[in-house]
Amino acid sequence: MHSSNQIFEPITQHSFQDEALLRLALTHSSCDRATGDNQRLEFLGDAVLDLVIAETLYQKFPQADEGTLDRSRASIVNGKSLARVARSNDLGKYLEVSEAHRQHQAEPSKAMLEDALEALIGAVYLDAGLDAARQAIRQLFGDQIEAIELTASSQNPKGKLQEWSQKHHAGEVPRYQELPAEGPDHDRHYNAAVFLGDKELGRGTGSSKKTAEANAAQAALKHLESFNS
Incomplete structure (x- = not known):
């Protein structure tokens, strides 16, 4: 049971203390709001995602060399993978875009979904720190991490x-x-x-x-x- 001052976000499975961070992560630049959009959070989330996936693979494959770890990380942290995770979690229905943009493009693009997912990760990190972000990332990408087998x-x-x-x-x-x-x-x-x-x-x-x-x-x-x- 989540306390009344927390907002549960179903994609990252995180309960936000700061609801403004969650709103910002789901605000596309087309909204042109004074409060901003999700681009700065996307920048931060991209770095946090890279770190957590690298850390997870480093721990999972103690005998793997740098090149193997780099290829494994790239297989998870890429646009196609991010968009697939975003779509499987119906992220598009939560993303706020301007009416003009929606009329021009009814469904969010792959790039928009990637950015929003990384922005959500950045928001979790700012809201509750690295442990919370790590938990969210491993929940989102757990199946892909488990699927990696190194020959x-x-x-x-x-x-x-x-x-x-x-x-x-x-x-x-x-x-x-x-x-x-x-x-x-x-x-x-x-x-x-x-x-x-x-x-x-x-x-x-x-x-x-x-x-x-x-x-x-x-x-x-x-x-x-x-x-x-």
Whole structure:
């Protein structure tokens, strides 16, 4: 039973002490209100979500390396995943948009749903701290976290690819090439390609050069699996 000064929010399963935070999280920028919209909360919620998912995977897979954890996090914290979670929880029916925007677009877009979900997470964090946000995130994304299973090849794709190349190409080992990085200095995305001889086997992107190479190896392994299946 929730006390009278709390507002229970069904998507995050959180009881808000500060109802204004909840209203703000569900206010789209088209409303143009003096009290603001959910964009700042979305910025905060995005960071909190990244932290909690990274922490959860770090604890769940103590033997996994950086690249494996990065790929696993990306499989959960991406636009498609966020929109799916938002839609499965009927977030769209709670989101406040202007009448003009609703006439132009009757249903909330994928981007609007992603932003609102992250804004809700940001609001929970401000309302009750990291433990409450952690609980909400693990409730929302628990099924996806549980579904992640790491095989030997996914944990060490560079090693797996090298084993394959040495076995099938007379001891030859893969060669990794750094590609131009993208994004601002505070949010750099590194790119790499992997070659066997002069033939490119795959490309990868990551938050570090090491992760980009691991993702390139993983892409190469997937290509080889599909080729040989």
